[in-house]
Amino acid sequence: MNEKVQLSQLSIPTPQDFSFAECLKHLMKPEQEWLYRVIDNSIYKLLKMDDELILFIIEWQPGNIIVKFPLTQPSTIQVKKVTTFISEWFDLEKDLRDFYELANNDPILRPIVQSYYGLRIVGIPHFFEAISWAIIGQQINLTFAYTLKKRLVEKYGESLEYEGNKYYVFPSLEIVASLTVEDLKLLQFSARKAEYIIGIAQLILQGKLSKDLVLKQKTFEQKHLFLTSIRGIGPWTADYVLMKSLQEPTAFPISDVGLHNALKKQLNLDRKPTMAELKELAMNWEGWQAYATFYLWRSL
Structure with missing residues (x-):
């Protein structure tokens, strides 16, 4: 995919059958979402890359997603990472x-x-975030699921302030892996969900679970089976993660x-x-x- 940096701006071509307006409507629906903001038809998103917090703003021009970096000039590697993230977020390929x-x-x-x-x-490119969100949402209503996610992100995620708004990244694997079940129970997580999320963070850190390991499985059925072999990931969660994080x-x-x-x-x-x-x-x-x-x- 072509990309070009000019004065902290990136242009990403989109397919002809891509509607930014429809994707934006989808993103605007959950008012409780805490990991991005939609302001005046622009999407504000914070990512952590190379130990640096990078805020970017997504806007639309016909045929192109325009990405602006209001606080920093990104490196070539960071530009590639942001491009890949956005491509996966909107399934552009x-x-x-x-x-x-x-x-x-x-x-x-x-x-x-x-x-x-x-x-x-509209996916969740961050693998651990996708699994965590699917587990958080198991057997509870969506409003309470967003409340739990907000508490987790506010308590353990890094943040940055820009023009009066605070932006967060999902808590890191290292932080979540170091938590106890009691830490998450204080946020009203059930003991079982806390065990699952902490355990999965530990597995990813140990190299026993990753996007690449799932993608190495040859068939869809094998990918599904690989995920459901992990404690806390049932059939629905596996399908959700395969759909939203692995396209x-x-x-x-x-x-x-x-x-x-x-x-x-x-x-x-x-x-x-x-x-x-x-x-x-x-x-x-x-x-x-x-x-x-x-x-x-x-x-x-």
Whole structure:
């Protein structure tokens, strides 16, 4: 992907079927989100790279994402890291022509895709953050999940202030790995979730779990099995992480409540679809289950 630094500014070309407006609407929905801000149609995001906190602002010009660095001139390596992060965040490398062709021939997806055309899976490139967020959200409502995440980030994440707003990065592996279960219970984490998150941070630090190790698995099924072998990562969490952090288009969180509610609405059912019905529907989305799920979530 081409990039050019000019006076602390970076330009990243986007695919023709990319809608910044639709992705922005998705990012604006969770008002409790603490790891980025949307201000006047611009996205403010803080990353830590090479022991340095880098704040950047994402804006849109037709055909390009414009990235501005208001506080620092990034190094060439940092520019590449930011470019990779943004590409993964908005799934810019994915060719969606086959998905749109499939969706336009599917009675459930067709109206949704037409309404939100250009939306891409807005991911969580940071692997540990993606796993932690999936674990935090297990079996609790979304509002409380965001509350727990906010407490964790405020307590243990590094921060930087710019124009009166505070920006945070997700707590580092080293910090989380050094915590005790009691530390997280003070933030109202359950003992089990605290054990899972601390244990996973330790595994990643030990080199026993990483994006690369997952990606080295040859098939989707092997990647899924590798993740579910880790304590705290069940099938839904594995699918969520594969979908949101590893850009796996076949990931399908079949037990997801939001997916069930979206299909209930689209099919005008007086009940949620059964697992058998979900599996049958998903056969029509083969290869693109993650995108079908993401668009169905958006329909809610």
